[in-house]
Amino acid sequence: KQEVTQIPAALSVPEGENLVLNCSFTDSAIYNLQWFRQDPGKGLTSLLLIQSSQREQTSGRLNASLDKSSGRSTLYIAASQPGDSATYLCAVPVEGSNYKLTFGKGTLLTVNP
Amino acid sequence: EAGVTQFPSHSVIEKGQTVTLRCDPISGHDNLYWYRRVMGKEIKFLLHFVKESKQDESGMPNNRFLAERTGGTYSTLKVQPAELEDSGVYFCASSQGGLEGRRTDTQYFGPGTRLTVL
Numbered sequence: 001k002q003e004v005t006q007i008p009a010a011l012s013v014p015e016g017e018n019l020v021l022n023c024s025f026t027d028s029a030i031y032n033l034q035w036f037r038q039d040p041g042k043g044l045t046s047l048l049l050i051q052s053s054q055r056e057q058t059s060g061r062l063n064a065s066l067d068k069s070s071g072r073s074t075l076y077i078a079a080s081q082p083g084d085s086a087t088y089l090c091a092v093p094v095e096g097s098n099y100k101l102t103f104g105k106g107t108l109l110t111v112n113p
Numbered sequence: 114e115a116g117v118t119q120f121p122s123h124s125v126i127e128k129g130q131t132v133t134l135r136c137d138p139i140s141g142h143d144n145l146y147w148y149r150r151v152m153g154k155e156i157k158f159l160l161h162f163v164k165e166s167k168q169d170e171s172g173m174p175n176n177r178f179l180a181e182r183t184g185g186t187y188s189t190l191k192v193q194p195a196e197l198e199d200s201g202v203y204f205c206a207s208s209q210g211g212l213e214g215r216r217t218d219t220q221y222f223g224p225g226t227r228l229t230v231l
Binding site for chain 1: 116117119144146148154155156157158161169171172204206208218219220221222223224225
Protein backbone atom coordinates (compact mmCIF):
# COMPACT_ATOMS: atom_id res chain seq x y z
CA LYS A 1 0.00 0.00 0.00
CA GLN A 2 1.44 3.35 -1.05
CA GLU A 3 2.01 5.80 1.77
CA VAL A 4 3.21 9.37 1.40
CA THR A 5 4.90 11.31 4.19
CA GLN A 6 5.69 15.00 4.15
CA ILE A 7 8.19 16.65 6.43
CA PRO A 8 8.01 19.11 8.07
CA ALA A 9 4.30 19.41 8.85
CA ALA A 10 4.73 23.16 9.22
CA LEU A 11 7.46 25.62 8.36
CA SER A 12 7.81 29.33 9.07
CA VAL A 13 10.54 31.33 7.36
CA PRO A 14 11.42 34.99 6.79
CA GLU A 15 10.89 36.46 3.37
CA GLY A 16 13.75 35.91 0.94
CA GLU A 17 14.90 32.61 2.38
CA ASN A 18 15.42 29.55 0.21
CA LEU A 19 13.65 26.47 1.52
CA VAL A 20 13.13 22.78 0.89
CA LEU A 21 10.01 20.71 1.44
CA ASN A 22 10.35 16.95 1.64
CA CYS A 23 8.16 14.12 0.44
CA SER A 24 8.77 10.40 0.81
CA PHE A 25 6.77 7.48 -0.54
CA THR A 26 6.92 3.78 0.24
CA ASP A 27 6.36 2.22 -3.19
CA SER A 28 8.98 3.35 -5.68
CA ALA A 29 7.15 1.88 -8.71
CA ILE A 30 5.41 5.14 -9.54
CA TYR A 31 4.49 6.67 -12.88
CA ASN A 32 4.91 10.24 -11.72
CA LEU A 33 4.87 12.57 -8.74
CA GLN A 34 2.89 15.75 -8.49
CA TRP A 35 3.31 18.76 -6.21
CA PHE A 36 0.27 20.89 -5.41
CA ARG A 37 -0.37 24.07 -3.54
CA GLN A 38 -3.54 24.72 -1.55
CA ASP A 39 -4.56 28.13 -0.31
CA PRO A 40 -7.05 28.35 2.57
CA GLY A 41 -10.58 27.63 1.35
CA LYS A 42 -9.37 27.02 -2.17
CA GLY A 43 -8.77 24.01 -4.34
CA LEU A 44 -5.46 22.43 -5.22
CA THR A 45 -3.25 24.12 -7.77
CA SER A 46 -0.86 21.86 -9.62
CA LEU A 47 2.68 23.19 -9.41
CA LEU A 48 4.85 20.56 -11.01
CA LEU A 49 4.49 17.04 -12.34
CA ILE A 50 7.59 14.89 -12.63
CA GLN A 51 7.36 11.80 -14.80
CA SER A 52 9.10 8.66 -13.50
CA SER A 53 11.78 9.00 -16.19
CA GLN A 54 12.69 12.52 -15.06
CA ARG A 55 14.86 13.61 -12.18
CA GLU A 56 13.66 17.17 -11.83
CA GLN A 57 11.29 19.84 -13.07
CA THR A 58 11.54 23.59 -12.78
CA SER A 59 8.94 26.31 -12.90
CA GLY A 60 10.03 29.81 -12.04
CA ARG A 61 11.34 29.84 -8.47
CA LEU A 62 10.24 26.24 -7.92
CA ASN A 63 12.36 23.18 -8.51
CA ALA A 64 11.16 19.67 -7.78
CA SER A 65 13.45 16.66 -7.77
CA LEU A 66 12.60 12.98 -7.82
CA ASP A 67 14.68 10.04 -6.62
CA LYS A 68 12.55 7.00 -7.29
CA SER A 69 14.99 4.46 -5.93
CA SER A 70 15.05 6.08 -2.52
CA GLY A 71 11.37 7.03 -2.60
CA ARG A 72 11.96 10.75 -2.16
CA SER A 73 11.11 14.05 -3.71
CA THR A 74 11.98 17.59 -2.70
CA LEU A 75 10.39 20.88 -3.60
CA TYR A 76 12.86 23.74 -3.53
CA ILE A 77 11.49 27.27 -3.33
CA ALA A 78 13.98 30.04 -4.03
CA ALA A 79 13.76 33.54 -2.61
CA SER A 80 10.50 32.89 -0.78
CA GLN A 81 7.78 35.54 -0.74
CA PRO A 82 4.77 36.06 1.55
CA GLY A 83 2.55 35.03 -1.38
CA ASP A 84 4.14 31.58 -1.22
CA SER A 85 2.37 30.97 2.08
CA ALA A 86 0.09 27.97 1.60
CA THR A 87 -0.11 24.24 2.20
CA TYR A 88 2.05 22.21 -0.16
CA LEU A 89 0.96 18.70 -1.00
CA CYS A 90 2.82 15.88 -2.63
CA ALA A 91 0.94 13.10 -4.45
CA VAL A 92 1.86 9.90 -6.25
CA PRO A 93 -0.33 7.33 -8.00
CA VAL A 94 -1.06 4.19 -6.04
CA GLU A 95 0.65 0.96 -7.01
CA GLY A 96 -0.33 -0.18 -10.49
CA SER A 97 -2.16 3.02 -11.29
CA ASN A 98 -1.24 6.10 -13.27
CA TYR A 99 -4.12 8.22 -12.02
CA LYS A 100 -5.31 7.22 -8.53
CA LEU A 101 -3.39 9.71 -6.41
CA THR A 102 -2.20 9.12 -2.87
CA PHE A 103 -1.55 12.34 -1.00
CA GLY A 104 0.61 13.30 1.91
CA LYS A 105 -0.85 15.43 4.69
CA GLY A 106 1.00 18.44 3.42
CA THR A 107 3.43 21.05 4.71
CA LEU A 108 1.96 24.35 5.91
CA LEU A 109 4.37 27.06 4.81
CA THR A 110 4.30 30.57 6.26
CA VAL A 111 6.59 33.19 4.79
CA ASN A 112 6.85 36.21 7.05
CA PRO A 113 7.42 39.68 5.57
CA GLU B 114 -10.17 28.75 -20.07
CA ALA B 115 -12.43 27.96 -17.12
CA GLY B 116 -11.08 25.61 -14.50
CA VAL B 117 -12.86 22.83 -12.68
CA THR B 118 -15.91 24.17 -10.92
CA GLN B 119 -17.86 22.64 -8.07
CA PHE B 120 -21.23 23.42 -6.57
CA PRO B 121 -22.14 24.12 -3.87
CA SER B 122 -19.07 25.48 -2.10
CA HIS B 123 -20.57 24.61 1.26
CA SER B 124 -23.40 22.36 2.35
CA VAL B 125 -24.74 21.81 5.84
CA ILE B 126 -27.27 19.03 6.23
CA GLU B 127 -28.66 16.85 8.97
CA LYS B 128 -27.90 13.20 9.38
CA GLY B 129 -30.22 11.13 7.22
CA GLN B 130 -30.72 13.79 4.57
CA THR B 131 -29.59 13.58 0.98
CA VAL B 132 -27.03 15.84 -0.65
CA THR B 133 -25.90 16.06 -4.26
CA LEU B 134 -22.58 17.61 -5.20
CA ARG B 135 -21.84 18.72 -8.72
CA CYS B 136 -18.60 19.00 -10.63
CA ASP B 137 -17.98 20.59 -14.02
CA PRO B 138 -14.61 19.53 -15.40
CA ILE B 139 -12.44 21.49 -17.75
CA SER B 140 -14.00 21.38 -21.19
CA GLY B 141 -12.60 18.54 -23.28
CA HIS B 142 -11.23 16.57 -20.35
CA ASP B 143 -12.23 12.94 -20.61
CA ASN B 144 -11.05 11.99 -17.13
CA LEU B 145 -12.91 13.06 -14.04
CA TYR B 146 -12.03 12.14 -10.48
CA TRP B 147 -13.62 12.54 -7.07
CA TYR B 148 -11.52 12.79 -3.92
CA ARG B 149 -12.39 13.47 -0.30
CA ARG B 150 -10.55 14.93 2.66
CA VAL B 151 -11.96 14.29 6.11
CA MET B 152 -10.73 16.36 9.04
CA GLY B 153 -7.15 15.61 9.97
CA LYS B 154 -6.63 13.04 7.27
CA GLU B 155 -5.08 12.95 3.83
CA ILE B 156 -6.99 13.51 0.63
CA LYS B 157 -8.32 10.14 -0.51
CA PHE B 158 -9.34 8.93 -3.94
CA LEU B 159 -13.01 8.02 -4.40
CA LEU B 160 -13.55 7.22 -8.06
CA HIS B 161 -12.56 7.84 -11.67
CA PHE B 162 -14.65 8.37 -14.80
CA VAL B 163 -13.43 8.16 -18.36
CA LYS B 164 -16.08 10.04 -20.27
CA GLU B 165 -19.34 8.62 -18.96
CA SER B 166 -17.92 5.28 -17.79
CA LYS B 167 -16.85 4.50 -14.24
CA GLN B 168 -13.32 3.14 -14.55
CA ASP B 169 -12.54 2.76 -10.89
CA GLU B 170 -14.79 3.25 -7.88
CA SER B 171 -12.59 1.38 -5.44
CA GLY B 172 -12.40 4.35 -3.10
CA MET B 173 -16.12 4.81 -2.61
CA PRO B 174 -16.81 4.32 1.11
CA ASN B 175 -20.09 2.42 0.80
CA ASN B 176 -23.30 2.17 -1.17
CA ARG B 177 -24.65 5.40 0.28
CA PHE B 178 -22.49 7.16 -2.27
CA LEU B 179 -23.54 7.28 -5.92
CA ALA B 180 -21.62 9.05 -8.65
CA GLU B 181 -22.84 9.69 -12.17
CA ARG B 182 -21.50 11.40 -15.24
CA THR B 183 -24.26 11.51 -17.78
CA GLY B 184 -23.13 12.34 -21.28
CA GLY B 185 -19.54 12.47 -20.20
CA THR B 186 -19.68 16.10 -19.16
CA TYR B 187 -20.48 17.16 -15.60
CA SER B 188 -20.64 14.72 -12.73
CA THR B 189 -22.72 14.44 -9.60
CA LEU B 190 -21.95 12.73 -6.33
CA LYS B 191 -24.96 11.89 -4.22
CA VAL B 192 -24.81 10.89 -0.58
CA GLN B 193 -27.99 9.24 0.64
CA PRO B 194 -28.58 9.05 3.54
CA ALA B 195 -25.78 11.20 4.91
CA GLU B 196 -23.98 10.17 8.09
CA LEU B 197 -21.82 12.21 10.46
CA GLU B 198 -18.61 10.60 9.17
CA ASP B 199 -19.34 11.85 5.66
CA SER B 200 -18.35 15.37 6.70
CA GLY B 201 -15.32 16.66 4.88
CA VAL B 202 -14.22 18.43 1.74
CA TYR B 203 -15.07 16.75 -1.55
CA PHE B 204 -12.76 17.60 -4.42
CA CYS B 205 -13.30 16.99 -8.07
CA ALA B 206 -10.44 16.89 -10.56
CA SER B 207 -10.14 16.40 -14.28
CA SER B 208 -7.40 15.54 -16.73
CA GLN B 209 -7.21 15.50 -20.47
CA GLY B 210 -6.54 11.84 -21.09
CA GLY B 211 -4.20 10.27 -23.57
CA LEU B 212 -2.84 6.96 -24.68
CA GLU B 213 -5.02 4.32 -23.10
CA GLY B 214 -3.74 3.30 -19.71
CA ARG B 215 -0.22 4.61 -20.03
CA ARG B 216 -0.01 8.34 -20.28
CA THR B 217 0.02 10.27 -17.06
CA ASP B 218 -1.71 13.60 -17.00
CA THR B 219 -1.71 16.50 -14.64
CA GLN B 220 -4.91 16.48 -12.62
CA TYR B 221 -6.58 19.88 -12.22
CA PHE B 222 -8.60 20.26 -9.06
CA GLY B 223 -11.69 22.25 -8.28
CA PRO B 224 -12.13 24.37 -5.13
CA GLY B 225 -14.00 21.60 -3.34
CA THR B 226 -17.35 21.33 -1.59
CA ARG B 227 -17.24 21.47 2.18
CA LEU B 228 -19.92 19.11 3.50
CA THR B 229 -20.99 19.25 7.12
CA VAL B 230 -23.36 16.63 8.42
CA LEU B 231 -24.95 17.48 11.78
